[in-house]
Amino acid sequence: MKFQLDTEDMETIKLTFSDEDLENELSENIQDFCYGMAAFFVDFAQKIGCDTKKALELKDLCFSCAGNDVEALLHAGILDEEEENEDNEEYKELRKKMKEAGFSEEDIAGAIRLAQACGGLEAATDYLDGVIKEANGISPKE
Numbered sequence: 204m205k206f207q208l209d210t211e212d213m214e215t216i217k218l219t220f221s222d223e224d225l226e227n228e229l230s231e232n233i234q235d236f237c238y239g240m241a242a243f244f245v246d247f248a249q250k251i252g253c254d255t256k257k258a259l260e261l262k263d264l265c266f267s268c269a270g271n272d273v274e275a276l277l278h279a280g281i282l283d284e285e286e287e288n289e290d291n292e293e294y295k296e297l298r299k300k301m302k303e304a305g306f307s308e309e310d311i312a313g314a315i316r317l318a319q320a321c322g323g324l325e326a327a328t329d330y331l332d333g334v335i336k337e338a339n340g341i342s343p344k345e
Contacts, residue, residue, distance in 0.1 A: 204235045206243065279312040293324055 204224050207217040224232060244265060248258035294315050301311045314327075321327040 204232070204239060206239050276309060276312075279309050280316050281308065281312050294318065297324060 204221070205217070205219040207215070207219075209215045220232075224235070227235075244262065245258070247265075248261060253261060297314060297318065298311055301314060306314075317330070318324050318327040321330050
């Protein structure tokens with residue numbers, strides 16, 4: 204299993220499975236993945252100058268933060284988004300424009316989920332206009 208990630212360009216994320224990895228039991232792939240994540244953490248701790256004591260203290264913070272990030276990405280529908288929106292041109296165009304504007308994948312997924320929940324981009328825009336008006340003390344109907 205090979206890991207590659209540029210945190211400045213999340214589109215380049217790459218996790219490569221060898222033929223052997225694909226034949227492994229799930230438990231073995233989970234163990235390999237966890238070992239890879241641990242190795243990334245140790246490398247990170249070393250590069251920021253941690254000794255063992257500091258790294259152990261940092262571990263709890265980092266893994267808690269990573270857990271929160273995983274939950275946020277999953278709740279944002281990151282795994283479902285392509286499947287649900289693959290053939291919807293309206294959402295493809297929204298995704299393209301938001302990427303060009305520099306929005307994160309998490310923000311894009313959230314915007315698409317909002318549009319889906321509202322029944323489309325126009326309805327989502329109307330909803331957001333109402334939220335903004337309410338926040339400014341204006342009746343949404345004005």
